[in-house]
Amino acid sequence: MKDLLRTADLSRADVELLLNTAADFAANPLRSSTALANKSVAIYMTKPSTRTRLASETAVAHLGGTPIFIRGDELQLGRGETIADTARIISGYCDALIIRTFAQSDVDELGANASVPVINGLTDDDHPTQLLADWVTIRENFGADIAGRKFVYLGDGNNMAHAWLTMGAIMGAHVVAATPTGAWAPDAKVVAQANAIAATTGATIEVTNDPEAAAKDASVLYTDVWMSMGDPESERIEKTKALSPFAVSQQLMDLTAKDSIFMHCLPAHREEEVATSVIDGPKSVIWREAFHRRTTIQALLYHLTRGELQGR
Ligand code: CP
Ligand code: NVA
DSSP states (O other), X not given: OOOBOSGGGOOHHHHHXXXXXXXXXXXXXXXXXXXXXXXXXXXXXXXXXXXXXXXXXXXXXXXXXXXXXXXXXXXXXGGTOOHHHHHHHHHHHOSEEEEEOSOHHHXXXXXXXXXXXXXXXXXXXXXXXXXXXXXXXXXXXXXXXXXXXXXXXXSOOSHHHHHHHHHHHHTTOEEEEEOOSGGGSOOHHHHXXXXXXXXXXXXXXXXXXXXXXXXXXXXXXXXXXXXXXXXXXXXXXXXXXXXXXXXXXXHHHTTSOTTOEEEEOSOOOBTTTXXXXXXXXXXXOHHHHHHHHHXXXXXXXXXXXXXXXXXX
């Protein structure tokens, strides 16, 4: 496996390796401090980022490499140079590329034309690196035995919902996406793919529009912003109305299992998709989850640049 273009690229064995290495990097960030010595990693983003950018830059630094951050408007790509040509040029200077942008097809094209690893740092369709941090955090709270546990995402059927269902399928988990029907439901193709993966791993994939039923006895309630980067502002009022039953209220949190946790990829909008009492309450693990963005990107860079991931 050369690239991580989408969550579904990962095998269960790859995820296990990455989670273990991330735990090692959490304990000792500098344990492989020369792995990328004399190497550079380009980080190219056409959308804003706090966590993914800083986690990526610090991960490269901890591996002894040089991160090169490039804003979307800084490359000739924005002036008509092709993605394929850009991929070849970056491959000549850098040892990996982390990209955040809109179209998944652009990331796929970069991967196909770059000779170095390309990592998806979020597209409109997927957010694979986030899910690695989420699953390290899930492991820290519940251990590896997740039989009988239910992992619930509530909100927009967006990139996060897709990644949640897909990674849950890979991990053999009972995962739920509780979303509105219609325009803000998860992509049917992604759900079908998650079900196909689930058939090989013993996972259960559930898509529902009943937030109370989803929350009942859940081990995790997870949510994301209602307006994602690039979503048309003209949809805000209608979308907010459709999503409001899926807000993680204190009442919804009270329906969950005794040892449940609250998760959020961040950035968050308090009193919109989540109640302040929940996100800042005792069940919230958001800061540890955000911390693991670095440990997991560090693990991913480490293993991908060494050619140690097999893919699914
Ligand atoms: N969760 C996440 O990807 O955050 P940023 O948009 O700040 O990178
Ligand atoms: N769904 C959000 C996730 C942000 C990390 C977005 O794409 O903006």
